[in-house]
Amino acid sequence: MAVQEIDAPHPGPGELLVRIRSSGVCHSDVHQWKGDWPGERALMESKGVRVLGHEGVGAVESVGPGVSRFSVGDRVGVPWMNYWCGGCEVCLTGYAQWCPHAEVTSVTVNGTFAELAKVSERAAVPIPAALSEEEAAPLMCAGVTAYGAVRRLATELRIPPGKIVAIVGAAGGLGHYAVQIAQALGYRVAGIDVGEDRVRFVRGLGVEWALDASEAKSAIRALGGADAAIVFTPKLSGYELAFKLTRLVGGVVAVGIPDPKEGALPITPAGLINHGTRIVPANVGVSYEFDDLFRLYGTGRVKGHLARRGTLSDLSAILQEMADAKYVARAVVTI
Ligand SMILES: [Zn+2]
Ligand SMILES: [Zn+2]
Known part of the structure; x- marks a missing residue:
């Protein structure tokens, strides 16, 4: 350039x-x-x-x-x-x-x-x-997209403050805003990212749980699952994790856009229907x-x-x- x-x-x-x-x-x-x-x-x-x-x-x-x-x-x-x-x-x-x-x-x-x-x-x-x-x-x-994604918890998914929200890609340009916005709006936030430095940065944002992606599934399942997950990571693996974190009839807010070569969303219609997962897109x-x-x-x-x-x-x-x-x-x- x-x-x-x-x-x-x-x-x-x-x-x-x-x-x-x-x-x-x-x-x-x-x-x-x-x-x-x-x-x-x-x-x-x-x-x-x-x-x-x-x-x-x-x-x-x-x-x-x-x-x-x-x-x-x-x-x-x-x-x-x-x-x-x-x-x-x-x-x-x-x-x-x-x-x-x-x-x-x-x-x-x-x-x-x-x-x-x-x-x-x-x-x-x-x-x-x-x-x-x-x-x-x-x-x-970044800021308004993060705000719009968090806002959809209430407007589209009817998930009220006080519920557990997993933010996948919490240290990123959008995620670090979303973590703070979700907390300010009264949600209990689990901020998830990859690697020690990024997890430390997320912890510094004052979240209730700052987790490495490798430990997120067991840690959040021990809480009974997240009511919603917001995916900022532009990787399909971020979506895979989100679907594993959410409890029955949980919500997944899609924000990060993986390279189309990575393929389609990692959930089958049977998985979607049996689990009752609700998927909502957020876009600027x-x-x-x-x-x-x-x-x-x-x-x-x-x-x-x-x-x-x-x-x-x-x-x-x-x-x-x-x-x-x-x-x-x-x-x-x-x-
Ligand atoms: Zn942008
Ligand atoms: Zn128009």
Whole structure:
């Protein structure tokens, strides 16, 4: 990946042009960079998209016709969801992340590893004054996805606070937020990851149980099983573990996206039906979820952990380090 000069984008009707100051680096960037997702790669090529990054924060540089909620200079975030229609059945029933008319930052619209990026007024995220740009950037995808996944315990699975939630991949960019969010919302959290360093980091987040994946099954079964598991690990083995951890009629929230070459979910229809497992997908977030997340962040009970800072010219190195799982939590570049 190289730093190149390209034409500046122009904001169309209902769009903002944002001067990006900070952009988080997400595991999806690693997959896109490595070409793990052929469907997305084809979409990027057909749309002429050349810039990755979908956790951008900066200031509004200019606005297109019809924009009423934002002015030049406002601090905003440019998240993964760049636009959704707001009027189709999917949007109107509360699932705008799956809108068939959506535009996606870094897939159908150039991303935020750039000085300037476009976002629709609907999808732009107002950033509270108390949050620094560096803190806000990783919330644009990692934070809000973690929040949305935890929120689904209550909204989709009807699992109330007080229940045991296993978080698989708890030391990662998303997982470390999810652990804190789940605790702040009153769940009893078992944070699971691989290796001593990562488990120690998870323990430092104040979880009730910090477990290595190798010991998780026996430890959680001794508790009678988890009421739900949220899988952030982008490996099929993370899902295999989750299905073993959940008790009867437990929930599995799917977030991590393994390389499609790893195959399908490791559960048979018979296993699913006999165990009563309920599987719910979580996929980034939309406006009101950011508002909830910022309020929670403002209480001080959820904190981001930035393991790596850099600039645009460090991106190739950062992506490789993330591919090699060199550090816990999150990386951010300044632009
Ligand atoms: Zn992401
Ligand atoms: Zn829609």
